[in-house]
Every structure is written in structure tokens, then in C-alpha cells.
Amino acid sequence: MKLFVLAVFAALAVGTNSQGFKCPPKDGQYEDSRQCDKYYDCIDGEAVAKLCPDGLVFDPLIRKRNKCDQPFNVDCGDRTELQNPQPRGPCPRRNGFFAHEDPAVCNKFYNCIEGESIEITCTNGLHFDEFSGTCVWPASAGRQGCVETSNILKDGFSCPGGGASKDANGNKVVHPKFAHPTDCQRFYVCLNGIEPRDLGCQVGEVYNEDTQRCDSPENVPGCEDWYKDDPAAPASKPSKKN
Known part of the structure; x- marks a missing residue:
């Protein structure tokens, strides 16, 4: 089961301090070298450091203005750092797809949008895979200790x-x-x-x-x-x- 959820996220400016980042000649948005959810918005050679909404990361390859996307869609490479999480309810971060808080419940997960959670149940027989953000066959998910209480x-x-x-x-x-x-x-x-x-x-x-x-x-x-x-x-x- 593949989920497509449309949502509009506003990037967060973290101040004009670009920490020495030098803008390329062309205006645009450029990734930080260490932090995957941080980027720089360059206008007329001036860099403004910004953060993606909590839970999303910056993808420089997206050919649109909003380049923040789900982590399972982005190869962060060596950009391993992230902003501090802003948990709310069952959402460990404010945005994203997350496994159920009970590790034994493998067929349910949460779609979190700005801290508002929607509980979703996989098609019968499938388990949620956090690395792909989708429901897959249990062998592919590789999760342990699952109890199919719904069955x-x-x-x-x-x-x-x-x-x-x-x-x-x-x-x-x-x-x-x-x-x-x-x-x-x-x-x-x-x-x-x-x-x-x-x-x-x-x-x-x-x-x-x-x-x-x-x-x-x-x-x-x-x-x-x-x-x-x-x-x-x-x-x-x-x-x-x-």
C-alpha cells in the first residue's frame, strides 16, 4: 500500500546567520553540509539559513520551490544531523509516517502533519515499514515481536x-x-x-x-x-x- 498525502509545509527561517556559507553565483536553495533538514536560501548572493518543518529533510534534487520531503524519499548521504525533535502525542516528530508506539502492533502507523496524527491500518496481512513509509509484506518489513491482535x-x-x-x-x-x-x-x-x-x-x-x-x-x-x-x-x- 502506497500513501500519497498532499500537505503544504512552510520552511522555518533560523536567522540571517549563514555560519559562513557562501552562496553560489546562481540564486536558489542549497543544502547544509552536515544537517539534512537545514538549507540556505540564496538571494542576490545573501544566504539565509532555514529549517524544513520538523520531520522533513531537504532534497536539493527536487525541481520545485519547496524542497523539503519525507526522509525515505531523500538520500541524505553524510548529512546525518537533524534539528531537535518536536514530539506531540504519538508523533515523535511533527511531520512524517511513524510506527505505532506499541512495537507489537505492526499493522498500524501514524501519518503526522504538523503534530496532528491520523492512525492508519495496513491492508490485512501487511506490516508498516518506516524505512519506506509504506505497508509491505512482513518478510520485507523484518519487524520482530509483532502480534496481530486484529486477527x-x-x-x-x-x-x-x-x-x-x-x-x-x-x-x-x-x-x-x-x-x-x-x-x-x-x-x-x-x-x-x-x-x-x-x-x-x-x-x-x-x-x-x-x-x-x-x-x-x-x-x-x-x-x-x-x-x-x-x-x-x-x-x-x-x-x-x-
Whole structure:
């Protein structure tokens, strides 16, 4: 998932002290030799030192007036220094894309614009990669200790791994179903084999794991008497004969 966020950032002047920087003959904006988010605005040979908004860095290769961009888009080279961070809430700097503050939550991140954060969830199965500012496959992100809490239901069920589910004919099941271990009426569906949903049959029916459908209790061994004490349940249907 690639994100494109449009925002207008104003550069911050840090005073007329250019610390000995000598402007080239051509007016323009030029990078500092040590600090990646600092640059010089040269007009008529006079240099004014400026800073990019906190979290952004200066890219001399951008062919537009605003040359401050996300760090993952810029090769700073030996310009390793940065201004002091200005954190706010979950944003370690005022601008940028940042991982969730809980290192176990790898599928969520923040888009910070001038200290205002927007929490974003990756497409299911992907992890946020701070080096690229995008959501990628877990193997590419290489993050450790991730816990996919969004893929665990309140009762503890999570979709089993081990490859794609197949039906009796050997065909791939895109959204496999699983019986509830203690409730005959309920069952689980794993969307795309990953994201669990807790569903249930209508009153009077139970889930048949063999047919992967809701069925009459008489057709599901162990669930024949599931509704015997439920006066609201409709009368049982006769067992199906082959």
C-alpha cells in the first residue's frame, strides 16, 4: 500500500546567520553540509539559513520551490544531523509516517502533519515499514515481536495457518469455515484465510462441518438435542436421506 498525502509545509527561517556559507553565483536553495533538514536560501548572493518543518529533510534534487520531503524519499548521504525533535502525542516528530508506539502492533502507523496524527491500518496481512513509509509484506518489513491482535477474536479464535484450505475435491477454499468448539449454532469464517469472523445459524439450525452449511440438528452428530430446551426454536426438520 502506497500513501500519497498532499500537505503544504512552510520552511522555518533560523536567522540571517549563514555560519559562513557562501552562496553560489546562481540564486536558489542549497543544502547544509552536515544537517539534512537545514538549507540556505540564496538571494542576490545573501544566504539565509532555514529549517524544513520538523520531520522533513531537504532534497536539493527536487525541481520545485519547496524542497523539503519525507526522509525515505531523500538520500541524505553524510548529512546525518537533524534539528531537535518536536514530539506531540504519538508523533515523535511533527511531520512524517511513524510506527505505532506499541512495537507489537505492526499493522498500524501514524501519518503526522504538523503534530496532528491520523492512525492508519495496513491492508490485512501487511506490516508498516518506516524505512519506506509504506505497508509491505512482513518478510520485507523484518519487524520482530509483532502480534496481530486484529486477527484474534474476543474468544481467542484465530484463523489456522499451514497453507490454504481445500474442499473435498481438492479445490482451494477462499473463505474457509470452522465449527465452534462448544456452540453448535455458531461457526467461524476466515476471510481470505486470514481475517476471522464469528457468525451463527438461524434459530433451529446448527452448523454442519461436513457440508459447511447450516443444517437441521438431526443431521449433525452431537448437536441433535441442541434446541430441546429452547421453546422459541422451531420444530426440527426430518433427517435428510441420501
